[in-house]
Amino acid sequence: MSEKLLVRRAAVLGAGVMGAQIAAHLTNAGVDTVLFDLAAKDGDPNGIVLKAIANLGKLSPSPLASKTLAEAIVPANYDSGLELLKGCDLVIEAIAERMDWKQDLYKKIAPFVPTHAVLASNTSGLGINALSDVLPEELRHRFCGVHFFNPPRYMHLAELIPARTTGKAVLEGLETFLTTQLGKGVVYAKDTPNFIGNRIGVFSILATIHHTEQAGLGFDEVDALTGPLIGRPKSATYRTSDVVGLDTMAHVIKTMADTLPDDPWHSYFASPKWLEALIAKGALGQKTGAGIFRKVGKDILVLDLAKQDYRPADRIAAPEVVEILKLKDPAEKFAKLRASEHPQAKFLWALFRDLFHYCAYQLESIAETARDVDFAIRWGYGWTLGPFETWQAAGWKQVAEWIAEDIVAGKAMSSAPLPDWVFDGRDGVHGTEGSYSPTRNAKLPRSSLPVYKRQRFPDPLLGERFDPGETVFENDGIRLWADAGDDIAVVSFKTKMQTVNDQVLDGLQEAIGIAERKFAGLVLWQPKEPFSAGADLAGALGLLQAGNVAGFEAMVANFQATSQRIKYSLVPVVAAVRGLALGGGCEFQMHSAKTVAHLESYIGLVEAGVGLLPAGGGLKELAVRASNAAGANGDVFAELKNVFETVAMGKVSTSAMEAKELGLLRGGDVVSFNAFELLHIARAQARGLAERGYRPPLPARRICVAGDVGIATFRMLLVNMLEGRFISDYDNEIATRIATVLCGGEVDRGAVVDEEWLLELERKHFVELAQQPKTQERIAHMLKTGKPLRN
Known part of the structure; x- marks a missing residue:
């Protein structure tokens, strides 16, 4: 039996948007939490953190389960507060996404981190092994990545990214803590840029941008197609980008371009001109009042690239395409999307095809099993079914043939071949015995960690059935x-x-x-x-x-x-x-x-x-x-x-x-x-x-x-x-x-x-x-x- 991770006190390094909210959620869970940031130049040295704590009460939805919890967070700074780290069992670093800044901070805090404590980086995509390199030897086996999704109180997903040196007991202890104490769904990701959720999620957005242009569709039209009609959140694609922030979107795209030079889809990892133009104008989405969409009074306007101006957001999903999407049988639905000449149907087929292609090609490098990919996308992006579940439900073999045909015909975004395992006679990647792992060429069952015995009915994957009693x-x-x-x-x-x-x-x-x-x-x-x-x-x-x-x-x-x-x-x-x-x-x-x-x-x-x-x-x-x-x-x-x-x-x-x-x-x-x-x-x-x-x-x-x-x-x-x-x-x-x-x-x-x-x-x-x-x-x-x- 693995040792429990006993967390009496935790520290969060970095009082930015994510750091402060992670501290809030730890506090929700009854964990005594210290929040650190730089010492303020004027006034109270803890001023930056105090301002961040005060701001928690203004956010909606609220990161705090009760407004009274804000005063329980202990403010500290790196100049005079590092001694407080000595009483902590878990330290989560959540500063800006700069490798050099993170490494400098690790060198500074290392002498104060107790010999039993776990140190984790809440990076959304930087290399965990590279971060671990600057740590003293005795800390390395207790270091890993833990990537919370924003907002951390509400998003079920937490990605756990082991470094080469991370101890198994450390990972199991942290997984158990995240699951029961913080209520998370834990997915293990390999140490690759953007891990699983953002790697696949952002690729899906980039594919959507590419196919929007190819099909000549409006942004509002695409959002009408890529929301609840295909089992995704109401904010769909472009509204989601506005909510996340167009500058953040561009930053994540640039990270993919910089860190994935050998990805066969690399040529698509670039912000489109219209996105750069919006950012240059300061139209960053919801936080600035305008982005791809803009609200004027009660009217919603959308950017029209042909007019280079905003127009009423009134384009909808075509009735004949809605009819196809309403079909109960996924195999029939995909066959009709592929056969249809309607631009919206062609757009949707192309979007799914390239998503499936990318997921199959990258699976071995980014995750242990297909289950990790599907859960990362479901829990991190709010999709009803993950990419592999969608493909399997639509008829694995037939869809694989169609994708292969489109690759040969030069219709797909990349000419990279589908991996051989796709065509080994399988009917999918999920089954009663588990989910497929290309590394081990076998279906691996769910984790047998004791914490999962507490879940009588876990979130089911396609085809999973739990005894109804x-x-x-x-x-x-x-x-x-x-x-x-x-x-x-x-x-x-x-x-x-x-x-x-x-x-x-x-x-x-x-x-x-x-x-x-x-x-x-x-x-x-x-x-x-x-x-x-x-x-x-x-x-x-x-x-x-x-x-x-x-x-x-x-x-x-x-x-x-x-x-x-x-x-x-x-x-x-x-x-x-x-x-x-x-x-x-x-x-x-x-x-x-x-x-x-x-x-x-x-x-x-x-x-x-x-x-x-x-x-x-x-x-x-x-x-x-x-x-x-x-x-x-x-x-x-x-x-x-x-x-x-x-x-x-x-x-x-x-x-x-x-x-x-x-x-x-x-x-x-x-x-x-x-x-x-x-x-x-x-x-x-x-x-x-x-x-x-x-x-x-x-x-x-x-x-x-x-x-x-x-x-x-x-x-x-x-x-x-x-x-x-x-x-x-x-x-x-x-x-x-x-x-x-x-x-x-x-x-x-x-x-x-x-x-x-x-x-x-x-x-x-x-x-x-x-x-x-x-x-x-x-x-x-x-x-x-x-x-x-x-x-």
Whole structure:
């Protein structure tokens, strides 16, 4: 068994964009972190770092999981702070991409790096072996490259690049730390320029630029083709370049040109004239307000090379090409793209052909297996399928023949031959036994490192299937399953966006009954994000529009009964949350014995946005918690202030940590950093509770409420907001009703009520609001546009 890397304290060298954000994410993960930079010439010597830390709070999306974490980062400088390195177990260098600067810094810090610490460079493409050459002998086996993708909190990919001298135990310890503690997907890259992600990703962009010109297409047209239609992010190609920064793009292209002189595609490693012209004008993309695209008022304009000016960005993917791309069978899709005479179809075929060609040709030099390439592109660039998966899905042999034909015909970007292994009779590079490694001429299985045993369902590659467990019970709404011999059952929803309808409610109650009889605990977990987008609004609106108020009220009562069933289950129910947990989804986890939330959990009681209030027991639960927190002689109203605003404004947390601050998660709930470990952690929590002889809480029969005085105080706050036009009259009505339920209704301040009283209040106000035309308008608008209506 390899030794664990114990990280009590870490240091990040370089407080630039990446360094500061890496420090932020280490801090998110509870690692005591020191951030270094040059000493400031004037004022506080740590001024440069302090400015970088202050800037973290202004970035969107936020690198910090909670704004309060900024003050935990320790600022330091290289002149007076190097002694601090002696207490560090992990040192990550993230200064500018200059070999000489990095080497100079290594010489300076080497005497202070402890003999057990790991030193890693977050370079995006410089040689790891060349960097290692300047290190003293005793540090070399503890040095490697670790390339985080930007932004480091959100991007799953981390490339690990060993130097020739790096120790195996060091790499395994770092891989384990990156996976569990920082939530990363680790890919091993060979020490070649730009490693895997940027080597293939930037080649794909260069190929797109080349084929855009060849096909005479507009930049907006290409973005319409190279986004979601082919399983890539909405920002597609040219918008992504604007977001990254055109100067950064040009720098990466130049790095490829300088460092890869023998690459058969080298002649394409050059910035096009139009890119250089934009940079010369200072139009660097999003950060300067103009680049390939430009926003004028509400209009999006795009650069038109023929006109040498901007024009409206209105060119779209041609309907006949969209029809081809919508085909379910990838083999048929690629055959039609290749056969089509439409310029957009010809463009797409050429783009895929050259990408496949490049990946196959370079695979042996840049990665150990095809798996590493596909994961690097999926996790680093957000593609649904990696290049090799796409090729394999489309029919490996046929596509390989087509590529070879195009190479001979001089249509491909390079005349370099496809490697022999492409034609050895194979049907692809991924299979049940593993992924192909040209170096070893064999399919290698996934890593057997113990950390991966925590991933019951890892991110699957094409053709990979993981045992789905044994179904214990199933209806149209849910599936209850367990692994053979396991005493913790798992329940998952089967609805779109994991919304909650009658089948889900009835199924959950049935599942809890089965778990009580046959299992030690139950985990509420979804195979894919989101956890739950809340109640099935379309079904609810249908009941209302049909005038079936009794049916609607029965649905609400059933929702509350399900939440209560979760809370008072005789076995612990643990909610495993990731992605959105809105409305009823949030309420279910509030009633669980414990929640395990992935860091990227966006939790909220958002009913006010559709003209309703939470009525799945959420407001009741907040009132119970306020009463418990206030204690015998405390101020219940003071405990309600924060949560009232959260609910009335429909706030959604930007992280699991912020959900705790908003009162939507409890202090004792667990935050997990790796989404693929969530189920493992939740089952362990359920088992731990069961092992301790779990009993549900006793029924809450003595809930102290804020009563009429609390309601009146909230109404005064709302009057100010109404007069300041921060809220509409209807917002005011909804918020008043929320306050009424939270405060236990028009009873005396300090009155004692029970849960049933509060649930009845929830139901009453929910059903009354639901019958209002303005609420029905809000629901219909949300269903149609996905956005809230302020009426």
